[in-house]
Amino acid sequence: MDLMEAMARRHAVRAYLDRPLAGAELEALEAAVARVNRESGLHIQLVKNEPQAFDSTLAHYGKFSGVANYLALVGPKGPELEERCGYYGERIVLEAQRLGLNTCWVALTYKKVPSAFTVSPGEKLVMVIAVGYGATQGAAHRSKEESTVSVAEGGAAPEWFRRGVQAALLAPTAMNQQKFRFTLQDGRVTAKAGFGTYTKVDLGIAKYHFELGAAPETVDWA
Numbered sequence: 001m002d003l004m005e006a007m008a009r010r011h012a013v014r015a016y017l018d019r020p021l022a023g024a025e026l027e028a029l030e031a032a033v034a035r036v037n038r039e040s041g042l043h044i045q046l047v048k049n050e051p052q053a054f055d056s057t058l059a060h061y062g063k064f065s066g067v068a069n070y071l072a073l074v075g076p077k078g079p080e081l082e083e084r085c086g087y088y089g090e091r092i093v094l095e096a097q098r099l100g101l102n103t104c105w106v107a108l109t110y111k112k113v114p115s116a117f118t119v120s121p122g123e124k125l126v127m128v129i130a131v132g133y134g135a136t137q138g139a140a141h142r143s144k145e146e147s148t149v150s151v152a153e154g155g156a157a158p159e160w161f162r163r164g165v166q167a168a169l170l171a172p173t174a175m176n177q178q179k180f181r182f183t184l185q186d187g188r189v190t191a192k193a194g195f196g197t198y199t200k201v202d203l204g205i206a207k208y209h210f211e212l213g214a215a216p217e218t219v220d221w222a
Helices: 003-009 023-040 057-061 081-098 159-168 199-214
Strands: 045-047 070-076 102-106 123-132 150-152 180-185 188-193
Touching: 003 081, 003 199, 023 045, 023 081, 070 081, 081 102, 081 123, 081 199, 150 159, 159 180, 159 199, 180 199, 188 199
Parallel strands: 150 180
Antiparallel strands: 045 070, 070 123, 102 123, 180 188
């Protein structure tokens, strides 16, 4: 499965099997986390066999079950932290999908268990990503039209730009809001987040999808 296939198949999964992460899948996932942390300067941590975070009223309200593994998205405090967590967290998510695992981005419906991961001075926990072997593969949600989230100024959009927008519309966003916008002007792409909860995280996820969809064109971000 390549990354484009993983992007198309990935759906939010909230119910997981009682099956621990192990073997080649675990090694590859840990390697992906380490690689992303080296490249990004983030402090993302894979928490294993820890069911307390999703054994709460909030988690049950969010219809989560069987979650015992998750990624804690931690990084240095700053104005770019949320977008970076989205961009690099989604890299791990798609790698997990390639490994036959399932995931779900989780912002509020979990309980913080401080002993499960480390938040060093000057760092912040942004959110978590549930990961494991899903009881189902999830389901696709309706997406907005390309024209509502993108514009190519000065003429028709080139094919690579349209592919990028289509890929971005496959990105997970909070409450399926898809509050982002891509603008092409003079060969450069501007990506902006709308107003709302965790829209900067959503923008980071969407930008990574856009880059994958636009390939082999290299995106020149404004």
